[in-house]
Amino acid sequence: MDIALLLFPGVTPLDAIGPFEILGRLPGARIRTVAHQPGPMRTQGGSLALLADHALADISHADLLLVPGGPGADAAAADPQITQWVARLHQTTQWTTSVCTGALILGGAGLLDGVPATTHWRAMDNLAHMGALPRTARMVEHGRIITAAGVSAGLDMALELAQRLAGREIAEAIQLALEYTPQPPLNAGDITTAPEDRIHRARHNLNRP
Amino acid sequence: MDIALLLFPGVTPLDAIGPFEILGRLPGARIRTVAHQPGPMRTQGGSLALLADHALADISHADLLLVPGGPGADAAAADPQITQWVARLHQTTQWTTSVCTGALILGGAGLLDGVPATTHWRAMDNLAHMGALPRTARMVEHGRIITAAGVSAGLDMALELAQRLAGREIAEAIQLALEYTPQPPLNAGDITTAPEDRIHRARHNLNRP
Numbered sequence: 001m002d003i004a005l006l007l008f009p010g011v012t013p014l015d016a017i018g019p020f021e022i023l024g025r026l027p028g029a030r031i032r033t034v035a036h037q038p039g040p041m042r043t044q045g046g047s048l049a050l051l052a053d054h055a056l057a058d059i060s061h062a063d064l065l066l067v068p069g070g071p072g073a074d075a076a077a078a079d080p081q082i083t084q085w086v087a088r089l090h091q092t093t094q095w096t097t098s099v100c101t102g103a104l105i106l107g108g109a110g111l112l113d114g115v116p117a118t119t120h121w122r123a124m125d126n127l128a129h130m131g132a133l134p135r136t137a138r139m140v141e142h143g144r145i146i147t148a149a150g151v152s153a154g155l156d157m158a159l160e161l162a163q164r165l166a167g168r169e170i171a172e173a174i175q176l177a178l179e180y181t182p183q184p185p186l187n188a189g190d191i192t193t194a195p196e197d198r199i200h201r202a203r204h205n206l207n208r209p
Numbered sequence: 210m211d212i213a214l215l216l217f218p219g220v221t222p223l224d225a226i227g228p229f230e231i232l233g234r235l236p237g238a239r240i241r242t243v244a245h246q247p248g249p250m251r252t253q254g255g256s257l258a259l260l261a262d263h264a265l266a267d268i269s270h271a272d273l274l275l276v277p278g279g280p281g282a283d284a285a286a287a288d289p290q291i292t293q294w295v296a297r298l299h300q301t302t303q304w305t306t307s308v309c310t311g312a313l314i315l316g317g318a319g320l321l322d323g324v325p326a327t328t329h330w331r332a333m334d335n336l337a338h339m340g341a342l343p344r345t346a347r348m349v350e351h352g353r354i355i356t357a358a359g360v361s362a363g364l365d366m367a368l369e370l371a372q373r374l375a376g377r378e379i380a381e382a383i384q385l386a387l388e389y390t391p392q393p394p395l396n397a398g399d400i401t402t403a404p405e406d407r408i409h410r411a412r413h414n415l416n417r418p
Contacts, residue, residue, distance in 0.1 A: 014227065020222065021360065025415040025417070025418060027416055030256070031257070047242070051249045053258075151386070151387040151389070152387050169410060170414070173407050173414060175393065176408065178359060178361050179399075181398030181399040182361065184364070184390075184391065190385075191385065202382040205236060205379070206236065206383060209232075209238065
């Protein structure tokens with residue numbers, strides 16, 4: 001199971017790291033980080049960098065393609081080097097997946113035309129402009145393409161994928177290894193029930209790390 | 210709010226990135242990654258590297274110290290350069306926190322002697338050997354020290370801390386920004402209800418990415 005994890009400037013690290021931790025634990029999995037060129041890739045606000053080990057030009061196949069999102073996803077979705085690479089890998093993947101605004105990059109690669117898909121709630125309009133059919137859901141599956149909602153949704157999508165790829169017992173062992181028994185002390189993560197002032201704060205009042 | 214995030218070889222990235230995404234969004238927060246020396250730090254199985262931007266010697270204060278765990282935590286807990294740095298920073302932190310086996314590093318720094326604390330279920334015995342009083346809980350607070358359970362527990366700990374540091378409205382906006390409304394498709398993350406065969410698989414049958 002070869003997994004390619006796309007990185008780009010302004011990626012949101014949890015979009016990538018959630019699925020990395022789950023899918024990377026599948027027996028026989030190999031995850032390779034891929035970017036324009038190997039080297040450090042500054043994430044969202046710049047407080048952190050992830051290292052890409054491979055250049056786009058050096059990876060021509062993956063069984064599973066994982067495309068995270070982030071503030072840099074709009075630029076990545078308009079970058080022909082990235083979108084052509086995504087479109088080329090998609091030809092032979094078993095699964096092509098995105099987390100958060102990574103869906104915009106799938107859209108930029110021409111994979112979502114007329115396809116039901118989801119993304120971060122901030123980007124639903126952008127997703128529609130890509131020709132996709134936006135859905136508010138934790139994840140949306142259409143053929144070989146799975147799109148997940150914002151940031152933390154990648155954990156749930158990856159656990160579902162782990163179950164499909166390796167069976168329930170392995171997926172449950174991975175969940176146990178990560179102690180993924182979430183107990184958030186607040187209950188405000190759902191855009192469908194969020195009050196306007198929280199949406200405003202989430203858009204305008206938060207730091208970008 | 211100055212946040213220092215310790216990195217070391219063999220760190221588990223989600224231990225670090227979960228709290229990074231939440232605490233980094235606090236208005237006015239600054240997160241600095243710290244390791245022996247600046248540069249790439251290979252995580253757990255080596256499939257990924259996080260870049261450290263600062264050397265231990267260059268960071269002498271943080272309002273919040275965040276110590277992740279991982280397969281490299283045992284070595285870090287026995288490394289005087291790291292443990293002396295952790296002990297020094299702890300003198301002036303507002304909060305000193307760990308995720309997963311990061312608790313062993315707090316223990317190695319002498320911070321957990323007689324202190325109730327938690328860690329990944331695999332490391333409860335090691336934690337006791339450090340002089341701590343192991344507790345099975347999502348997070349354990351004792352004075353200025355908060356320890357969280359394995360890997361994904363850092364998300365819940367960080368959300369609780371965000372609420373204490375910036376108030377409920379900001380913490381809820383952060384939860385909404387991350388769409389942290391977890392919907393795992395399986396229910397196997399709790400060690401207190403895990404069957405023996407899943408524990409065995411989690412210990413012995415998983416890949417280390």
